[in-house]
Amino acid sequence: MSNMEMPLVVFSVLSQTAIGLVIINTNRQWTAKPHLAHLQEGSRQWGIVLAFLVTGMIASFFHLGHPLQAYTTLKHLSNAWLSWELLGIAVFLGLALLGLLTEKRNKSGMISFATALVGLLTLLFMGMTYSPPGYPAINNALPLVFFLLTALLLGASCSAWFAPPEKRAWLLRILSVTLIVGLVVYLIVPCVWLSGGTVMKQTAWAWILSPLYWGRIGIGLVLPLILLWRLQDIPAWLPIIILLGELMGRAGFFRDTVHAAGNIGGLY
Protein backbone atom coordinates (compact mmCIF):
# COMPACT_ATOMS: atom_id res chain seq x y z
CA MET A 1 0.00 0.00 0.00
CA SER A 2 3.10 2.10 -0.57
CA ASN A 3 3.49 3.56 2.92
CA MET A 4 3.31 2.11 6.39
CA GLU A 5 0.12 3.94 7.42
CA MET A 6 1.42 4.02 11.01
CA PRO A 7 -1.80 5.41 12.54
CA LEU A 8 -3.72 2.51 10.96
CA VAL A 9 -1.05 0.06 12.11
CA VAL A 10 -1.34 1.22 15.72
CA PHE A 11 -5.14 1.45 15.60
CA SER A 12 -5.71 -1.98 14.08
CA VAL A 13 -3.19 -3.84 16.27
CA LEU A 14 -4.23 -2.22 19.56
CA SER A 15 -7.95 -2.51 18.93
CA GLN A 16 -7.48 -6.18 18.00
CA THR A 17 -5.49 -6.66 21.20
CA ALA A 18 -8.41 -5.25 23.20
CA ILE A 19 -10.84 -7.53 21.36
CA GLY A 20 -8.59 -10.55 21.89
CA LEU A 21 -8.31 -9.85 25.61
CA VAL A 22 -12.09 -9.76 26.01
CA ILE A 23 -12.57 -12.91 23.90
CA ILE A 24 -10.06 -14.91 25.95
CA ASN A 25 -11.52 -13.64 29.23
CA THR A 26 -15.08 -14.41 28.13
CA ASN A 27 -14.07 -17.87 26.99
CA ARG A 28 -12.76 -18.54 30.47
CA GLN A 29 -15.95 -17.25 32.07
CA TRP A 30 -18.33 -19.23 29.87
CA THR A 31 -16.43 -22.48 29.91
CA ALA A 32 -16.26 -21.97 33.71
CA LYS A 33 -13.63 -24.57 34.30
CA PRO A 34 -12.77 -24.72 38.00
CA HIS A 35 -9.05 -24.58 37.41
CA LEU A 36 -9.54 -21.29 35.55
CA ALA A 37 -11.67 -19.59 38.16
CA HIS A 38 -8.66 -17.66 39.41
CA LEU A 39 -8.82 -15.44 36.32
CA GLN A 40 -10.98 -12.84 38.01
CA GLU A 41 -12.77 -10.43 35.72
CA GLY A 42 -11.87 -7.15 37.25
CA SER A 43 -11.66 -3.46 36.78
CA ARG A 44 -7.95 -3.79 36.04
CA GLN A 45 -8.67 -6.05 33.07
CA TRP A 46 -11.37 -3.74 31.69
CA GLY A 47 -8.99 -0.84 32.29
CA ILE A 48 -6.27 -2.50 30.20
CA VAL A 49 -8.81 -3.28 27.44
CA LEU A 50 -9.90 0.36 27.40
CA ALA A 51 -6.31 1.61 27.47
CA PHE A 52 -5.46 -0.42 24.36
CA LEU A 53 -8.66 0.57 22.59
CA VAL A 54 -8.55 4.29 23.36
CA THR A 55 -4.83 4.52 22.43
CA GLY A 56 -5.65 2.83 19.11
CA MET A 57 -8.61 5.13 18.50
CA ILE A 58 -6.51 8.22 19.21
CA ALA A 59 -3.93 6.93 16.72
CA SER A 60 -6.64 6.40 14.10
CA PHE A 61 -7.52 10.11 14.16
CA PHE A 62 -4.01 10.88 12.87
CA HIS A 63 -4.86 8.84 9.77
CA LEU A 64 -7.75 11.10 8.82
CA GLY A 65 -7.28 14.29 6.86
CA HIS A 66 -10.14 15.84 8.83
CA PRO A 67 -10.42 14.04 12.17
CA LEU A 68 -13.02 16.43 13.60
CA GLN A 69 -15.50 15.06 11.07
CA ALA A 70 -14.83 11.46 12.05
CA TYR A 71 -18.37 11.15 13.43
CA THR A 72 -19.72 11.28 9.85
CA THR A 73 -18.18 7.88 9.09
CA LEU A 74 -21.34 6.15 10.30
CA LYS A 75 -23.37 7.58 7.42
CA HIS A 76 -22.90 4.73 4.96
CA LEU A 77 -23.92 1.62 6.90
CA SER A 78 -25.92 0.43 3.89
CA ASN A 79 -22.75 -0.34 1.90
CA ALA A 80 -19.43 0.60 3.49
CA TRP A 81 -17.67 -1.96 5.69
CA LEU A 82 -15.61 0.88 7.15
CA SER A 83 -18.80 2.39 8.58
CA TRP A 84 -19.59 -0.98 10.17
CA GLU A 85 -16.05 -1.27 11.51
CA LEU A 86 -16.31 2.08 13.23
CA LEU A 87 -19.78 1.28 14.56
CA GLY A 88 -18.38 -1.98 15.93
CA ILE A 89 -15.50 -0.18 17.61
CA ALA A 90 -17.86 2.41 19.09
CA VAL A 91 -20.22 -0.26 20.49
CA PHE A 92 -17.24 -2.28 21.77
CA LEU A 93 -15.94 0.84 23.53
CA GLY A 94 -19.36 1.49 25.08
CA LEU A 95 -19.69 -2.09 26.33
CA ALA A 96 -16.15 -2.10 27.72
CA LEU A 97 -16.91 1.12 29.61
CA LEU A 98 -20.12 -0.46 30.91
CA GLY A 99 -18.11 -3.51 31.95
CA LEU A 100 -15.68 -1.30 33.87
CA LEU A 101 -18.41 0.72 35.60
CA THR A 102 -20.59 -2.26 36.57
CA GLU A 103 -17.77 -4.69 37.30
CA LYS A 104 -18.40 -4.88 41.04
CA ARG A 105 -22.18 -5.42 40.68
CA ASN A 106 -22.44 -7.55 37.58
CA LYS A 107 -20.80 -10.95 37.90
CA SER A 108 -22.99 -12.78 35.38
CA GLY A 109 -20.52 -12.27 32.56
CA MET A 110 -23.22 -11.12 30.15
CA ILE A 111 -21.48 -7.82 29.46
CA SER A 112 -18.26 -9.67 28.84
CA PHE A 113 -20.04 -12.06 26.47
CA ALA A 114 -21.75 -9.21 24.58
CA THR A 115 -18.45 -7.32 24.32
CA ALA A 116 -16.66 -10.41 22.97
CA LEU A 117 -19.43 -10.99 20.42
CA VAL A 118 -19.28 -7.38 19.22
CA GLY A 119 -15.48 -7.70 19.14
CA LEU A 120 -15.68 -10.77 16.92
CA LEU A 121 -18.09 -9.00 14.57
CA THR A 122 -15.78 -5.99 14.53
CA LEU A 123 -12.89 -8.26 13.49
CA LEU A 124 -15.09 -9.44 10.60
CA PHE A 125 -15.88 -5.84 9.61
CA MET A 126 -12.16 -4.98 9.78
CA GLY A 127 -11.33 -7.98 7.61
CA MET A 128 -13.85 -6.86 4.99
CA THR A 129 -12.63 -3.25 5.12
CA TYR A 130 -9.02 -4.21 4.45
CA SER A 131 -9.71 -6.61 1.59
CA PRO A 132 -10.47 -4.15 -1.21
CA PRO A 133 -10.42 -5.00 -4.94
CA GLY A 134 -7.46 -2.65 -5.35
CA TYR A 135 -5.21 -5.27 -3.71
CA PRO A 136 -5.69 -8.65 -5.42
CA ALA A 137 -3.46 -10.49 -2.94
CA ILE A 138 -5.67 -9.57 0.02
CA ASN A 139 -9.01 -9.25 -1.78
CA ASN A 140 -10.13 -12.38 0.09
CA ALA A 141 -10.41 -13.73 3.65
CA LEU A 142 -6.71 -13.30 4.47
CA PRO A 143 -7.04 -9.95 6.30
CA LEU A 144 -9.67 -11.53 8.56
CA VAL A 145 -7.32 -14.47 9.26
CA PHE A 146 -4.43 -12.09 10.02
CA PHE A 147 -6.61 -10.01 12.34
CA LEU A 148 -7.96 -13.07 14.17
CA LEU A 149 -4.39 -14.26 14.72
CA THR A 150 -3.39 -10.84 16.08
CA ALA A 151 -6.36 -10.82 18.46
CA LEU A 152 -5.63 -14.34 19.74
CA LEU A 153 -1.84 -13.86 20.04
CA LEU A 154 -2.03 -10.59 21.92
CA GLY A 155 -5.24 -11.47 23.77
CA ALA A 156 -3.80 -14.72 25.13
CA SER A 157 -0.41 -13.26 26.00
CA CYS A 158 -1.84 -10.16 27.71
CA SER A 159 -4.35 -12.32 29.65
CA ALA A 160 -1.35 -13.83 31.41
CA TRP A 161 -0.97 -10.52 33.27
CA PHE A 162 -4.10 -11.44 35.22
CA ALA A 163 -3.20 -15.04 36.05
CA PRO A 164 -0.72 -16.34 38.62
CA PRO A 165 2.22 -18.33 37.13
CA GLU A 166 1.00 -21.73 38.36
CA LYS A 167 -2.37 -21.26 36.61
CA ARG A 168 -1.25 -20.29 33.12
CA ALA A 169 -1.23 -23.70 31.42
CA TRP A 170 -4.50 -23.00 29.56
CA LEU A 171 -3.24 -19.67 28.22
CA LEU A 172 0.11 -21.27 27.42
CA ARG A 173 -1.61 -23.88 25.23
CA ILE A 174 -3.74 -21.29 23.41
CA LEU A 175 -0.74 -19.04 22.82
CA SER A 176 1.54 -21.88 21.67
CA VAL A 177 -1.03 -23.23 19.19
CA THR A 178 -1.80 -19.73 17.86
CA LEU A 179 1.92 -19.01 17.40
CA ILE A 180 2.39 -22.26 15.44
CA VAL A 181 -0.71 -21.59 13.31
CA GLY A 182 0.46 -18.01 12.74
CA LEU A 183 3.91 -19.19 11.70
CA VAL A 184 2.46 -21.66 9.22
CA VAL A 185 0.01 -19.09 7.80
CA TYR A 186 2.60 -16.35 7.41
CA LEU A 187 5.13 -18.69 5.79
CA ILE A 188 2.63 -20.27 3.40
CA VAL A 189 0.69 -17.21 2.25
CA PRO A 190 3.48 -15.59 0.16
CA CYS A 191 4.22 -19.00 -1.39
CA VAL A 192 0.57 -19.28 -2.46
CA TRP A 193 0.71 -15.76 -3.90
CA LEU A 194 3.70 -16.84 -6.01
CA SER A 195 1.36 -19.10 -7.96
CA GLY A 196 -1.13 -16.26 -8.59
CA GLY A 197 -1.32 -13.39 -11.08
CA THR A 198 1.30 -10.72 -11.63
CA VAL A 199 0.23 -8.40 -8.81
CA MET A 200 -0.02 -11.33 -6.39
CA LYS A 201 3.51 -12.39 -7.37
CA GLN A 202 4.73 -8.81 -6.92
CA THR A 203 3.14 -8.79 -3.46
CA ALA A 204 4.75 -12.15 -2.61
CA TRP A 205 8.21 -10.90 -3.54
CA ALA A 206 7.67 -7.57 -1.78
CA TRP A 207 6.81 -9.50 1.39
CA ILE A 208 9.60 -12.08 1.02
CA LEU A 209 12.21 -9.36 0.50
CA SER A 210 10.86 -7.17 3.30
CA PRO A 211 12.70 -6.91 6.63
CA LEU A 212 9.31 -6.17 8.22
CA TYR A 213 7.99 -9.57 7.11
CA TRP A 214 10.99 -11.47 8.47
CA GLY A 215 11.07 -9.26 11.59
CA ARG A 216 7.44 -10.15 12.16
CA ILE A 217 8.17 -13.86 11.80
CA GLY A 218 11.39 -13.78 13.82
CA ILE A 219 10.40 -11.41 16.63
CA GLY A 220 6.64 -11.93 16.66
CA LEU A 221 6.38 -15.69 16.18
CA VAL A 222 9.64 -17.70 16.36
CA LEU A 223 11.19 -15.91 19.35
CA PRO A 224 8.02 -16.15 21.50
CA LEU A 225 7.70 -19.84 20.57
CA ILE A 226 11.29 -20.52 21.67
CA LEU A 227 10.76 -18.55 24.88
CA LEU A 228 7.55 -20.42 25.67
CA TRP A 229 9.26 -23.74 25.03
CA ARG A 230 12.23 -22.84 27.24
CA LEU A 231 10.30 -21.12 30.06
CA GLN A 232 7.08 -23.17 29.95
CA ASP A 233 5.39 -20.00 31.10
CA ILE A 234 4.18 -16.63 29.78
CA PRO A 235 6.42 -13.98 31.35
CA ALA A 236 4.93 -10.50 31.84
CA TRP A 237 7.21 -9.02 29.21
CA LEU A 238 6.35 -11.52 26.45
CA PRO A 239 3.31 -9.55 25.19
CA ILE A 240 5.64 -6.63 24.48
CA ILE A 241 7.75 -8.82 22.17
CA ILE A 242 4.65 -10.19 20.44
CA LEU A 243 3.23 -6.67 20.12
CA LEU A 244 6.46 -5.50 18.49
CA GLY A 245 6.24 -8.36 15.99
CA GLU A 246 2.59 -7.60 15.26
CA LEU A 247 3.34 -3.92 14.69
CA MET A 248 6.12 -4.85 12.26
CA GLY A 249 3.87 -7.30 10.48
CA ARG A 250 1.02 -4.84 10.16
CA ALA A 251 3.38 -2.12 8.90
CA GLY A 252 4.55 -4.62 6.27
CA PHE A 253 0.94 -5.50 5.46
CA PHE A 254 0.25 -1.87 4.59
CA ARG A 255 3.62 -1.05 3.00
CA ASP A 256 4.45 -4.16 1.02
CA THR A 257 1.10 -5.23 -0.41
CA VAL A 258 1.07 -4.17 -4.07
CA HIS A 259 -1.81 -2.20 -5.58
CA ALA A 260 -3.36 -3.38 -8.86
CA ALA A 261 -2.96 0.05 -10.43
CA GLY A 262 0.82 -0.23 -10.06
CA ASN A 263 0.89 -2.72 -12.94
CA ILE A 264 -1.40 -0.96 -15.43
CA GLY A 265 0.11 -1.39 -18.89
CA GLY A 266 1.75 -4.68 -17.89
CA LEU A 267 0.47 -8.25 -18.00
CA TYR A 268 -1.90 -9.20 -15.18
Add this chain to the structure above:
Amino acid sequence: MACKNQYHQPEKVIWRQVYPIDEQIYPFTERAFYSLACNHCENPTCLNVCPVKAYYKREDGIVVHEQKKCIGCGNCIRSCPYGAPRYNPELKKAEKCSFCWQRIDAGLQPQCVQSCPVDALQIIDLATFNQPGAVQYPPGFPKQPKLNPSVRFMLPRLPKTIGEEDI
Protein backbone atom coordinates in the same frame (compact mmCIF):
# COMPACT_ATOMS: atom_id res chain seq x y z
CA MET B 1 -1.98 19.02 -19.53
CA ALA B 2 -5.56 19.93 -20.46
CA CYS B 3 -6.83 18.50 -17.17
CA LYS B 4 -4.16 20.36 -15.18
CA ASN B 5 -4.98 23.61 -16.98
CA GLN B 6 -8.66 23.18 -16.17
CA TYR B 7 -8.41 22.19 -12.52
CA HIS B 8 -4.92 23.24 -11.36
CA GLN B 9 -4.35 20.14 -9.24
CA PRO B 10 -1.28 20.17 -6.99
CA GLU B 11 1.86 18.42 -8.14
CA LYS B 12 1.52 14.60 -8.13
CA VAL B 13 -2.30 14.78 -8.00
CA ILE B 14 -3.14 13.30 -11.38
CA TRP B 15 -6.68 12.73 -12.58
CA ARG B 16 -5.74 11.42 -16.03
CA GLN B 17 -2.54 9.45 -16.41
CA VAL B 18 -0.81 8.05 -19.49
CA TYR B 19 0.56 4.53 -18.93
CA PRO B 20 3.04 2.97 -21.40
CA ILE B 21 1.99 -0.49 -22.57
CA ASP B 22 4.58 -3.10 -21.66
CA GLU B 23 6.69 -4.66 -24.41
CA GLN B 24 5.29 -8.08 -23.44
CA ILE B 25 1.92 -6.82 -24.68
CA TYR B 26 3.03 -4.59 -27.52
CA PRO B 27 6.42 -5.96 -28.68
CA PHE B 28 7.40 -3.32 -31.21
CA THR B 29 9.97 -0.58 -31.36
CA GLU B 30 7.30 2.12 -31.46
CA ARG B 31 5.39 2.51 -28.23
CA ALA B 32 1.69 2.44 -27.35
CA PHE B 33 -0.08 3.92 -24.33
CA TYR B 34 -3.27 3.88 -22.30
CA SER B 35 -4.63 7.26 -21.29
CA LEU B 36 -6.67 6.48 -18.17
CA ALA B 37 -8.76 8.43 -15.72
CA CYS B 38 -11.74 7.42 -13.58
CA ASN B 39 -13.76 4.80 -15.45
CA HIS B 40 -17.07 5.85 -13.85
CA CYS B 41 -17.84 2.20 -13.20
CA GLU B 42 -21.38 0.86 -13.22
CA ASN B 43 -20.83 -0.43 -9.68
CA PRO B 44 -18.08 1.90 -8.37
CA THR B 45 -16.07 0.57 -5.47
CA CYS B 46 -15.14 4.13 -4.41
CA LEU B 47 -18.83 4.90 -3.91
CA ASN B 48 -19.49 1.63 -2.11
CA VAL B 49 -16.61 1.88 0.38
CA CYS B 50 -16.80 5.58 1.21
CA PRO B 51 -18.03 5.77 4.82
CA VAL B 52 -19.23 9.38 4.56
CA LYS B 53 -21.18 9.11 1.27
CA ALA B 54 -18.87 11.57 -0.47
CA TYR B 55 -19.56 9.87 -3.82
CA TYR B 56 -22.75 9.68 -5.82
CA LYS B 57 -23.64 8.48 -9.31
CA ARG B 58 -25.57 10.75 -11.62
CA GLU B 59 -28.38 9.61 -13.91
CA ASP B 60 -25.99 9.80 -16.86
CA GLY B 61 -23.51 7.46 -15.08
CA ILE B 62 -20.91 10.00 -14.03
CA VAL B 63 -19.48 9.20 -10.59
CA VAL B 64 -19.09 12.49 -8.72
CA HIS B 65 -16.91 13.03 -5.65
CA GLU B 66 -18.24 15.69 -3.29
CA GLN B 67 -15.08 17.01 -1.75
CA LYS B 68 -16.79 18.98 1.01
CA LYS B 69 -18.02 15.69 2.52
CA CYS B 70 -14.65 13.89 2.26
CA ILE B 71 -12.73 13.43 5.52
CA GLY B 72 -9.56 12.08 3.89
CA CYS B 73 -9.74 8.50 5.19
CA GLY B 74 -8.21 7.14 1.97
CA ASN B 75 -10.53 4.15 1.77
CA CYS B 76 -11.51 4.93 -1.84
CA ILE B 77 -7.85 5.32 -2.81
CA ARG B 78 -7.01 1.88 -1.43
CA SER B 79 -10.08 0.27 -2.94
CA CYS B 80 -10.12 1.43 -6.56
CA PRO B 81 -8.12 -1.11 -8.64
CA TYR B 82 -7.60 1.53 -11.32
CA GLY B 83 -5.95 4.05 -8.98
CA ALA B 84 -8.42 6.77 -9.96
CA PRO B 85 -8.96 8.57 -6.62
CA ARG B 86 -5.81 10.37 -5.47
CA TYR B 87 -4.89 12.05 -2.20
CA ASN B 88 -4.59 15.82 -2.30
CA PRO B 89 -2.04 16.65 0.43
CA GLU B 90 -3.00 20.33 0.42
CA LEU B 91 -6.70 19.75 1.05
CA LYS B 92 -6.09 16.49 2.96
CA LYS B 93 -8.91 14.92 0.96
CA ALA B 94 -9.30 12.49 -1.91
CA GLU B 95 -10.21 13.64 -5.38
CA LYS B 96 -10.64 12.17 -8.83
CA CYS B 97 -11.68 12.83 -12.41
CA SER B 98 -15.12 14.48 -12.43
CA PHE B 99 -15.67 13.76 -16.13
CA CYS B 100 -15.94 17.56 -16.29
CA TRP B 101 -19.62 17.23 -15.39
CA GLN B 102 -19.99 20.99 -15.21
CA ARG B 103 -18.79 21.22 -18.82
CA ILE B 104 -21.07 18.31 -19.81
CA ASP B 105 -24.04 20.13 -18.25
CA ALA B 106 -23.08 23.21 -20.25
CA GLY B 107 -23.12 21.19 -23.46
CA LEU B 108 -19.33 21.00 -23.74
CA GLN B 109 -17.01 18.02 -23.92
CA PRO B 110 -14.62 17.08 -21.09
CA GLN B 111 -11.41 19.08 -21.32
CA CYS B 112 -9.27 16.00 -22.12
CA VAL B 113 -11.58 14.89 -24.93
CA GLN B 114 -11.66 18.34 -26.44
CA SER B 115 -7.91 18.84 -26.20
CA CYS B 116 -6.55 15.49 -27.38
CA PRO B 117 -4.74 16.32 -30.63
CA VAL B 118 -5.16 12.83 -32.12
CA ASP B 119 -8.78 12.20 -31.12
CA ALA B 120 -7.74 9.27 -28.96
CA LEU B 121 -10.50 10.02 -26.43
CA GLN B 122 -14.19 10.02 -27.19
CA ILE B 123 -17.42 10.04 -25.21
CA ILE B 124 -19.62 7.10 -26.18
CA ASP B 125 -23.09 5.96 -25.20
CA LEU B 126 -22.64 2.39 -23.99
CA ALA B 127 -26.31 1.66 -24.65
CA THR B 128 -25.81 2.15 -28.38
CA PHE B 129 -22.04 1.70 -28.80
CA ASN B 130 -21.29 -1.27 -31.02
CA GLN B 131 -17.98 -0.58 -32.70
CA PRO B 132 -16.20 -3.72 -33.92
CA GLY B 133 -12.84 -4.28 -32.28
CA ALA B 134 -13.65 -2.32 -29.11
CA VAL B 135 -12.82 -4.18 -25.92
CA GLN B 136 -13.53 -3.54 -22.26
CA TYR B 137 -10.51 -5.31 -20.78
CA PRO B 138 -7.48 -5.05 -23.03
CA PRO B 139 -4.17 -6.58 -21.87
CA GLY B 140 -2.62 -4.38 -19.19
CA PHE B 141 -5.95 -3.16 -17.83
CA PRO B 142 -7.26 -4.74 -14.57
CA LYS B 143 -10.26 -6.98 -15.20
CA GLN B 144 -12.97 -6.18 -12.67
CA PRO B 145 -16.34 -7.49 -13.91
CA LYS B 146 -18.05 -6.69 -10.59
CA LEU B 147 -17.18 -3.02 -11.01
CA ASN B 148 -17.93 -3.03 -14.75
CA PRO B 149 -15.86 0.01 -15.79
CA SER B 150 -17.70 2.24 -18.29
CA VAL B 151 -14.82 2.44 -20.74
CA ARG B 152 -13.97 0.77 -24.04
CA PHE B 153 -10.64 0.53 -25.82
CA MET B 154 -9.59 0.31 -29.44
CA LEU B 155 -6.40 -1.76 -29.42
CA PRO B 156 -3.27 -0.14 -30.85
CA ARG B 157 -2.68 -0.68 -34.57
CA LEU B 158 0.14 -3.08 -35.31
CA PRO B 159 3.03 -1.37 -37.07
CA LYS B 160 3.37 -2.13 -40.77
CA THR B 161 5.99 -4.77 -41.42
CA ILE B 162 7.97 -4.00 -44.55
CA GLY B 163 8.49 -7.08 -46.66
CA GLU B 164 9.89 -7.76 -50.12
CA GLU B 165 6.58 -6.90 -51.74
CA ASP B 166 6.91 -3.34 -50.40
CA ILE B 167 10.31 -2.75 -51.98
